[in-house]
Amino acid sequence: MxxxxxxxxxxxxxxxxxxxxxxxxxxxxxxxxxxxxxxxxxxCRACQSSEQKMHIDWAARERLLHETLEHYRAKAGDNYDCIVPISGGKDSAFQLHVLVKKYGMKPLAVTFSHNWYSPTGKRNLWNILDKLSVDHLMFTPARGLVNKVARQSLHAIGDSCWHCHAGVNAFPLQVAVMYGIPLMVWGESSAEAGNKNSYSDEVKFDRSYFDRVSTKARIDDLLCDNIERRDMYPFRVPLQEQLDAMGFHGIFLGEYIFWDGERQTEFLKEEYGWExxxxxxxxxxxxxxxxxxxxxxxxxxxxxxxxxxxxxxxxxxxxxxxxxxxxxxxxxxxxxxxxxxxxxxxxxxxxxxxxxxxxxxxxxxxxxxxxxx
Incomplete structure (x- = not known):
């Protein structure tokens, strides 16, 4: 056969x-x-990536991760070593643990609040920040704006969550530019569950990537009689010139360490009381x-x-x-x-x-x- x-x-x-x-x-x-x-x-491509994942030299990838983190730690000087976008979900909690406990990094945790937090999510977020003693910035858009954008989102992209898709990337990037922190560390690789790339494809984190992959619609597509351009500042990705000037570099931890959401969740529950x-x-x-x-x-x-x-x-x-x-x-x-x-x-x-x-x-x-x- x-x-x-x-x-x-x-x-x-x-x-x-x-x-x-x-x-x-x-x-x-x-x-x-x-x-x-x-x-x-x-x-499908996700299954192909899953098979590829089993043949990757993860020890070599982890050595490359160590070199990358050391490079940006040396560049940081008295500044933060990196930015970790964090929601309080399992992935961002685990990536914060890895960076702080395993690699001794000093990250700045950054949260874009969708203003729809669950009580469990709030507890998980504050708990991991407290137990790892990490500095944290959070931005929460006005409830009225979220409601208006959630309505326009259905027309623009066919779901309720444009403000979240856009904000979770735009706000950490804005902070990176404001604070001069060039390294951004995300968690799960996009090859893990999606159709966008494989473990052998290098992701170029430029402005077009965030516009194309994350938001699926431009700010102009959301504007209407009761949403003005000035309302949408929280969702603006910095200019490419700004990202280039600071030498912005983004990585997924899941490209460097074997990512197992089930085991990582069990670890977080036992180690940190994650709910x-x-x-x-x-x-x-x-x-x-x-x-x-x-x-x-x-x-x-x-x-x-x-x-x-x-x-x-x-x-x-x-x-x-x-x-x-x-x-x-x-x-x-x-x-x-x-x-x-x-x-x-x-x-x-x-x-x-x-x-x-x-x-x-x-x-x-x-x-x-x-x-x-």
Whole structure:
């Protein structure tokens, strides 16, 4: 039996939610996922990266990480060694632990608050900052602005969270320029779960990267009668000339150390008392636990593309060997279609009716998703 035949046979395990949609033959990612590309065997890029991950010389990568951190520590002098964007979620908490405890770095932790923090998220954030004794800056946009942008976001990008997509990158970059701190350290590699690159692709963190990958829409696309350009300063990425002048450099820790979200979460719980909680739209209790609204974001994706957060998480678990493809599809069918309770809040702050909410998203369907009922 050829490898292609074996993969095609294995793809029969489990019945996917949509019969007229193509799925990765290894995991559960549908072709309606933005940027999805399959190879000649029908394997998605995230699965290809997962296989590649097992053949990386992680010891060599970690030596390169050490050299990189030492280089920027030497340049920092009396300044902070790096900036760590932190939400209080598992990834940013773990990256802060690695930098402080393992490498002895002096980071400045920077938080863009989406103004939708959950009580659990607040506790996790303050707890890790306190236990690691790290200096911290936080910016919180006005509730009224968040509400207005959340409404425009649905039209502009088909989800509720443009202000978060934009702010979590723009504000730490603004701080980097203001404080003259050229090194920014993120956590999980984008090759871990997405379709944007592999472990062999170098990510160039220039202004176009943040505009293209993170925000998906420009500030101009959000402006309207009650949102002025001056309101949108928190979401502006610094000019490329400013980033170049300071020698800005960004890295993902997940490109240098073997990233295992399950083990890292267990470590954080035992070492720091990090808390899990129920999260709407998924069976995972540790992903996006810091936010009250991920269920709305993911339900919007389900209405627009036919899959939600449970598909993302179940596919990762299939790649990690934690679920069979059949088990994953059963979880997907249970969790993805669920209407989140927080949708009531979103409709209240935006003024949409539920019918309007659904029609806006359905109007943005493309390709195979256009045939969804």
């Amino acid at each position: 050829t490898k292609k035949e074996a993969l095609q046979r294995s793809s029969d395990w489990g019945k996917p939610p949509h019969e007229n949609v193509r799925y990765c033959v290894r995991c559960c990612m549908p072709e309606t996922s933005e940027g999805t590309v399959y190879d000649e065997l029908g394997v 899990e909680d129920n999260v709407e739209g998924t069976y995972k209790r540790y992903k996006s636990v810091e936010c009250r609204m991920p269920g709305v974001h993911d339900y919007a994706k389900y209405l627009k593309r036919g899959f939600g957060r449970a598909t993302d998480h179940a596919s990762q678990d299939v790649r990690a060997g934690l679920l069979t493809r059949e088990e994953a599809f059963e979880l997907i069918k249970e969790y993805d279609p669920k209407r989140p309770d927080m949708l009531d809040y979103y409709l209240e702050i935006t003024g949409f009716s539920e019918d309007e909410f659904e029609e806006i998203l359905k109007s943005q369907r493309k390709g195979p998703a256009a045939s969804f009922k």
